[in-house]
Amino acid sequence: MRRVSWCGWLLGWVLLQACAGTHAASAYESVGSGEQQVLALGPRFRLPRAAKPPAPGKPPVAPKAEPPPAPTPASPASSAAKPTATQQTPAPRKPAAVHPTARGLLDPKLARSLFDQGMAEARKRFPHLHGKPKQKHHVHPKYLGGTEDGPTVELDPAYHQLVTSAFRQEVRYGQGVLPELGELQDIMRRVYSRYPLPGIHFQP
């Protein structure tokens, strides 16, 4: 087989683990502090801010990033590749404190509650699908580069449609170009933090 290679399978597995939180604890924000800390499925993953924000007058520097290419006259993107000091930058945000012992764990109760909310939303939006035979959902959607034999989860068709719609709102369906790997991970985290999967984020 050409495109269903072992490395693709491996990628799918790693992403599955990332969504499950076993390898990517930082995908979730922590709530509370100390022993009472509970890991929640946050709406968006935020890494702690850099200790020192970019100095005024200098563009922020990406870690391990090669310097941007030399500007070309007919390439609008390259000519504006470096932001200037006069541009607005977002207000500094506090880093999310992650308890060391809580790394890699999810709160299954919260995931369950989000799933129940999602099911209610799915029933409301897609009543014609609710209760029909369960469908297999590819954890890494195929239109985002997932493999045919990648990990799947059985979902109610209405919830499946809701998750699919959420993905398609993040990235339009049918384009010939895949998102970058980093973008893809962020998309999956965002979608599954709103609509968790039974058997992955909590025990059904």
Place this chain on the structure above:
Amino acid sequence: MREILELRMPEEEARRHVPPDVGETLPLGHVRRLLLEVNHPLVEQLRAIEWEYRAQGTTLFSMCDVERHYTPRELRAAEYVMVGFWPFFRPTGVECGTRYDDSTACPHCGSGARQANELHLELRRIPKRRDLSITMGGEYVITSRLAEVLRQHRITGYELRPIVSRGGRPAPEHHQLIIPSASAEVVPPTHVGGSYLYPEPDPSRCPEGHVLGLRLLSSLYVPRDSLGKQDWVFTRQKFGRRGGLFHPLPRMIVTQRLYRLLAEQKVRHLHAEVVHLV
């Protein structure tokens, strides 16, 4: 020509960085979609914010695509036109029994694998109202009707191969469209990169030069002498990255004569862009 940047970002982030009257919130309420001209002042602000996110190892946008829109007059005046037929359909040939010989593929980018048998597809899933369509795996399908029109107009630079069902039943209404020539060189100032707001680094580039990058970020520039005399030609370099059923694909360039014919035939989902000759 208008260059429109389509950005999609979480609604929560959009409330912090974008005025409320810019863009639209998509139906589920979690994603804001912005359609901005590339010279809109907000684009540079968002670029700076995206740089900051990238420095922290994440990204603000789930989608960041630039599309170029040409007027009919501009397209009619062009000598060569780049065409595309998105959106794709599924299942792909690989899912239906088409085999590819990976021994000829590039070990870095995976491009160059040869098709080893007839194109197998699920026939009822081929779009019925489209004369030209493409699978997620980059296989082109053309109807017999359009193929006959191309033959009558003596269009050159293509081959037709049969399509069969999963079980091997022939599909007389459709053919696989093959473009044998991939001679068009993509040259500067064509701009290619990871995303419009953060083009570098782009890890999808092939060290062997098969893949130029993830996305085409500007108009296409091609030397005239690399185009040959055929009506239909692919670019030598490809765009995109390998993942699942996807693999990097070349861009399709047609002559003005063929573009007009496709437009006359009302080929649906025909996306056209002017090719600049250098």
